Amino acid sequence: MRIGELAQASGTPVETIRFYEREGLLPTAARTEGNYRIYTPHHAERLAFIRQCRSLDMTLDEVRVLLRFKDQPTADCGEVNSLLDEHIGHVAERIRALRALEKELRALRAACPVPHAAADCGILQGIDHAGAKPPTAARRHVRGAH
Secondary structure (H helix, E strand, C coil), X not given: CCHHHHHHHHCCCHHHHHHHHHCCCCXXXXXXXXXXEECCHHHHHHHHHHHHHHHCCCCHHHHXXXXXXXXXXXXXXXXXXXXXXXXXXXXXXXXXXXXXXXXHHHHHXXXXXXXXXXXXXXXXXXXXXXXXXXXXXXXXXXXXXX
């Protein structure tokens, strides 16, 4: 199948497929005489695996490790277990950070319970006040949260 067909069948944009190929996550597709990429069912299966990993918010490096083990089915999967345990820890930390962010946003929202002149808006004043301070670890933007 051609790249457009793989894209449609998998729900993956063509540029993403090309990116995964450049990154070495997908094997390079053979080419026709007209220089079109030709993908096999193996490409589609591997792409589905990559997409599932990405939907679990795994990094490309984590996906590479998992693919390496997938390509070596007789290898011991202890490193896979460790990778997932570490990823679960990252997710738990992001959840804690998001809860802290929610608490901060709710406190900001409470600063302006009813609409009035923007010059007197407690939310805007709170953001101004907080923006004047250097960011702390607890106040960093939560990467990948949206």
